[in-house]
Amino acid sequence: xxxxxxxxxxxxxxxxxxxxxxxxxxxxxxxxxxxxxxxxxxxxxxxxxxxxxxxxxxxxxxxxxxxxxxxxxxxxxxxxxxxxxxxxxxxxxxxxxxxxxxxxxxxxxxxxxxxxxxxxxxxxxxxxxxxxxxxxxxxxxxxxxxxxxxxxxxxxxxxxxxxxxxxxxxxxxxxxxxxxxxxxxxxxxxxxxxxxxxxxxxxxxxxxxxxxxxxxxxxxxxxxxxxxxxxxxxxxxxxxxx
Amino acid sequence: xxxxxxxxxxxxxxxxxxxxxxxxxxxxxxxxxxxxxxxxxxxxxxxxxxxxxxxxxxxxxxxxxxxxxxxxxxxxxxxxxxxxxxxxxxxxxxxxxxxxxxxxxxxxxxxxxxxxxxxxxxxxxxxxxxxxxxxxxxxxxxxxxxxxxxxxxxxxxxxxxxxxxxxxxxxxxxxxxxxxxxxxxxxxxxxxxxxxxxxxxxxxxxxxxxxxxxxxxxxxxxxxxxxxxxxxxxxxxxxxxx
DNA sequence: CCAAAAGTGTTTGGAGTACACCCATGA
DNA sequence: TCATGGGTGTACTCCAAACACTTTTGG
Numbered sequence: 001x002x003x004x005x006x007x008x009x010x011x012x013x014x015x016x017x018x019x020x021x022x023x024x025x026x027x028x029x030x031x032x033x034x035x036x037x038x039x040x041x042x043x044x045x046x047x048x049x050x051x052x053x054x055x056x057x058x059x060x061x062x063x064x065x066x067x068x069x070x071x072x073x074x075x076x077x078x079x080x081x082x083x084x085x086x087x088x089x090x091x092x093x094x095x096x097x098x099x100x101x102x103x104x105x106x107x108x109x110x111x112x113x114x115x116x117x118x119x120x121x122x123x124x125x126x127x128x129x130x131x132x133x134x135x136x137x138x139x140x141x142x143x144x145x146x147x148x149x150x151x152x153x154x155x156x157x158x159x160x161x162x163x164x165x166x167x168x169x170x171x172x173x174x175x176x177x178x179x180x181x182x183x184x185x186x187x188x189x190x191x192x193x194x195x196x197x198x199x200x201x202x203x204x205x206x207x208x209x210x211x212x213x214x215x216x217x218x219x220x221x222x223x224x225x226x227x228x229x230x231x232x233x234x235x236x237x238x239x240x241x242x
Numbered sequence: 243x244x245x246x247x248x249x250x251x252x253x254x255x256x257x258x259x260x261x262x263x264x265x266x267x268x269x270x271x272x273x274x275x276x277x278x279x280x281x282x283x284x285x286x287x288x289x290x291x292x293x294x295x296x297x298x299x300x301x302x303x304x305x306x307x308x309x310x311x312x313x314x315x316x317x318x319x320x321x322x323x324x325x326x327x328x329x330x331x332x333x334x335x336x337x338x339x340x341x342x343x344x345x346x347x348x349x350x351x352x353x354x355x356x357x358x359x360x361x362x363x364x365x366x367x368x369x370x371x372x373x374x375x376x377x378x379x380x381x382x383x384x385x386x387x388x389x390x391x392x393x394x395x396x397x398x399x400x401x402x403x404x405x406x407x408x409x410x411x412x413x414x415x416x417x418x419x420x421x422x423x424x425x426x427x428x429x430x431x432x433x434x435x436x437x438x439x440x441x442x443x444x445x446x447x448x449x450x451x452x453x454x455x456x457x458x459x460x461x462x463x464x465x466x467x468x469x470x471x472x473x474x475x476x477x478x479x480x481x482x483x484x
Numbered sequence: 485c486c487a488a489a490a491g492t493g494t495t496t497g498g499a500g501t502a503c504a505c506c507c508a509t510g511a
Numbered sequence: 512t513c514a515t516g517g518g519t520g521t522a523c524t525c526c527a528a529a530c531a532c533t534t535t536t537g538g
Contacts, residue, residue, distance in 0.1 A: 138465060141465035206516065405491095
């Protein structure tokens with residue numbers, strides 16, 4: 001039993017999801033990766049992240065790295081898992097606490113793209129550094145699972161949206177068509193969404209109603225953890241500079 | 243931004259659940275706590291745990307502290323959450339990766355009871371050290387939530403059991419009566435359980451069939467994480483010294 | 485024969501799915 | 512007036528809950 005002070009390093013990484021408009025018409029699920037500039041795995045792509053500062057919470061660290069690599073604010077943020085396998089880093093021992101986040105698609109346009117930060121299709125990634133392929137795979141599974149029983153899809157959208165846009169989120173993420181009529185009823189019954197009264201004009205057909213998210217409802221059922229850090233990012237405090 | 247090596251300490255704790263026979267006839271959900279022998283919170287009860295050794299996985303550390311405090315092996319073990327609030331420890335900065343575990347009730351009898359290790363009713367705990375009340379609350383929520391959509395109830399029982407015993411696990415944990423007929427169909431349809439052919443004799447009524455768990459089925463739907471540590475503890479390798 | 489729990493059968497209501505069908509707008 | 516998606520109505524299926532009922536043991 002090693003009695004000396006543990007040399008285990010602690011890091012926080014984040015899997016950031018967004019929907020990017022695609023030439024095919026339907027958007028695609030993408031996430032940003034950063035190129036490693038030193039060993040191990042130099043030159044390979046990895047999840048954004050870094051060490052945990054003494055003066056910040058875990059979720060704050062996740063938000064910070066998210067902001068640093070993408071210049072975006074998360075619209076949804078949740079802890080994914082703590083990875084601590086012995087062999088996940090070749091030389092040192094690192095435990096990574098991983099978060100996953102949703103950012104709005106229209107903002108992802110304005111996001112940073114550079115030599116060392118690029119967005120990849122979530123379902124078609126290169127070989128990543130460390131165990132990050134497994135981590136992304138798990139984050140994808142959680143995203144898809146949670147989308148089906150929780151109401152987080154609006155995290156991909158802006159302040160207001162049509163039900164068709166919201167439905168498209170489901171179709172792209174879950175990779176299956178969703179019946180428009182049943183989807184409308186499902187969403188309306190959940191009470192998670194409120195009509196703004198305005199309509200989206202300029203369409204070549206009947207103008208659809210615009211909706212806003214019902215902020216008075218807890219969307220991610222995390223039980224008692226709602227008191228904690230996870231809930232803080234649920235309030236949509238985006239620059240309402242009117 | 244603190245550039246020096248982070249001084250954040252990493253610990254692993256475990257919430258251990260068991261069903262203990264009770265004088266009222268119906269068992270009760272209990273968990274072991276350890277009394278703190280030094281500051282902070284000296285004298286108060288806390289979750290079993292400790293620092294992470296360099297040569298062990300996170301789940302190994304959880305199993306180890308579980309073994310050290312109760313002399314038991316977990317029949318189910320799953321990561322709960324990583325807690326890293328700034329103020330959760332008064333003086334130093336500690337990030338705790340918490341696991342939750344199920345142990346068999348008949349084994350919990352043989353478990354350690356001492357001055358500094360005691361079992362408490364899960365729904366009626368004293369004020370614990372650190373943020374451990376919140377942690378237990380969350381673990382309880384996860385246990386109850388997971389029991390309803392996953393098949394982990396046998397983790398409270400021995401090798402073989404009757405459906406009435408299994409049903410009692412649900413009734414005690416979920417704190418509500420369960421219809422025997424529907425429960426039987428539900429369990430049989432899930433395929434998670436296999437009749438042994440033997441019957442439990444000595445009852446004042448019709449002798450019930452004994453069942454064994456179907457080990458060829460993955461019980462905890464953790465998606466891609468099944469490859470990882472979480473799955474290792476699912477194999478029931480208890481002393482089959484025949 | 486009786487009590488009590490094991491085990492089976494039957495009914496029903498609600499939720500999700502499939503799909504037919506009107507509505508409102510731009511061109 | 513037509514094409515297109517917005518939005519509504521309706522029938523059907525499946526599963527879970529409720530509950531009546533039969534079976535098998537010990538006393």
